Amino acid sequence: MSSIIDWLRTSTPGLLVLCGLAIAVLLFTIIKIKLEPFIALLITGLALALAAGLPVSQIVGTAIKSNESLLEVGFGSILGHIAVIIGLGTVLGAILEKSGGADVLTTKLLGVFGERGAPVAMGLLGLIFGIPVFFDIGIFVLAPLVYVAAKRGGKSLVLYAMPMLAGLSMTHAFLPPHPGPVALGGLLEVSLGWLIFMGFVCGIPGFIAAGIVWGSYIGKRMHVEVPPEFLVTPDRESGDDSGGAGGATIVKPHPTKTVTAPPSVGLIGAIIAIPLVLILGATFGTQLLEEGSSLLQVLTFFGTPAVALLIAVLVAFYVLGVRRGSSVQDLSTLTGESLRPVGMLLLVVGAGAFFGKVISATGIGSALAETMSAAGLPIIxxxxxxxxxxxxxxxxxxxxxVTTGGIVAPLVAEQNYSQMAVALIAMAIAAGSIVLSHVNDGGFWIISKFFNLTVKQTLQTWTVLETILSVVSFTVAAILFAIFA
Known part of the structure; x- marks a missing residue:
């Protein structure tokens, strides 16, 4: 028995077996037992550390001192990096949504692209509005606008929904301040500026292939009507009826506060651009300016993601809130409400980082590196x-x-990769995280419900869309990695 334990803890095959068993336990607890991922990751990480023979003092510390333990360092290091960014990003998305920014962008894009270009307009709407808001919130806000566009055009709901969903999914998977890319920035120690830049470079081709090309193809071959209950007539709900065909107005799943003078498109676009421009300025300033220069210090301060997002939030609070009649109390209430769902998300990311720290401490990362090298498999x-x-x-x-990031982080650390190369590895992880969405994904059922699709139709549309987005974006990342890494 002791020889088997020694083999598991010290040999490359044994460590790989331990890693495989840990992942199997993780999947079993999430899928079969239905534990929250936060609890499942915590249990699996602790079990793996004990099975690998790590000292208890290294895993959890002592009764007197625990701040250097894997548990606290794993949670603390990643949460210190992402908590402020995700929190501010969530608040920014909330104020943009409440101000009516989505409606303004929709009106402008439909005016520019016209009826024939409405699907493309819906795709760009998802792409732009998806930067500051979470994926599911984006669906709740934008779905009614898709209903109206489909009703006006008299074509399949699928034709208008798929491009919008592709835009939301691309931004959610590849761009900060969304949780996945931000977590990868901390786990792989890569600048968020590089993640933003590579997110656009790898994600846009995937968005075009999945949302525009595939969306147009399947939208013309699968006709799905907008159900009558998705729309109401003016005599059933007050408001301007200019948004729908035949005098219909939309019913929003989460109604926003009506404002008398909607913000301009330029203003909404500028607020969304503020953090992106500041972060990219700091990233490329580091590459182009002399170290220690005054300009670089200014760019670095204002381009720090937390500072950049704080500036954008303060600007949004003033121009979309205070100047439009909202009190500080109103904005505080909005902030509190928007941050409520963030707690569990942060716990999941923290537990995933702890799991990754355990994998690094056990030597599984080195074992993977040896096996990968022997098989000739590139890390990406x-x-x-x-x-x-x-x-x-x-x-x-x-x-x-977060699980994949924890597994490959030791491999990345052992190599002398540039920030660009690490960002491309992060894009590969992000691309893999959205492939083949099916019935075990909550987003699958949200889309089925909001766009009047059967399970079979959702598999034929949304699942294929996600897979195309994943494969195309990964292909771009892999090609760039092969050229520049």
Whole structure:
């Protein structure tokens, strides 16, 4: 028995077996037992650390001192990096949504692209509005606008929904301040500026292929009507009836506060652009300016993600809130309400980081590196395969990202990769985390419900869309990695 234990703890095959068993336990507790991923990751991480023979003092510390333990360092290091960013990003999305920014963008885009270009307009709407808001919130806000566009055009709801969903999914998977990319920035120690830049470079081709090309193809071959209950007539609900065909207005799943003078498109676009421009300025300033220069220090301060997002939030509070009649109390209430769902998300990311710290401490990362080298498998391919497997098995993109990030982080640390190369590995992980969305993914059922799709139709539309987005974006990342890494 002792020889088997020694083999598991010291040999490369044994460590790989331990890693496989840990992932199997993680998937079993999430899928079969239905534990919250936060609890499942915590249990699995502790079990793996004990099975690998790590000292208890290293795992949890002592009764007197625990701040250097894997448990506290794992949670603390990642939460210190992402908590402020995700919190501020959530608040920014909330104020943009409450101000009516989505309606303004829709009106402008439909005016520019016209009826024939409405599907493309819906895609760009999802892409732009998806930067500051979470995926599911984006669906709740934008779905009614898709209903109206489909009603006006008299075509399939699928034709208008798929491009919008592709835009939301692309931004959620690849761009900060969304949780997955932000978590990868901390786990892989890569600048969020590089993640933003590579997120656009890898994600846009995937968005075009999945949302515009595939969305147009399947939308013309699968006709889905807008159900009557998704729309109401003016005599059933007050308000301007200019948004729908035949005098219909939309019923929003989460009604926003009506404002008399909607914000301009330029204003909404500028607020969304503020943090992106500041973060990218700091990133490329580091590459182009002399170290220690005054300008670089200014760019670095204002381009720190937390500072950049704080500036955007303060600007939004003033121009979309105070100047439009909202009190400080109103804004405080909005902030509190928007932050409520963030707690569990942060716990999941923290537990995933702890799991990754355990993997690093056990030597499993080095064992993976040896095996990968022997098989001739590039690290970017390994990262994508692991992320795909975790996504398909348990459904959560966030769990797939933080678990994969923890597994490959030791491999990345052992190599002298540039920030660009590490960002491309992060893009591969992000791409894998959205592949083949099916019935174990909560987003699958939200889309089925909001767009009047049967399970079969959702598989034929949304599942294929996610897979195309994943494969195309990964292909771009892999090609760039092969050229520049």
């Amino acid at each position: 391919v390994l990262a994508y395969i692991i992320s795909c497997g975790l996504r398909i098995a348990q459904g959560s993109a966030t769990v797939a990202i």
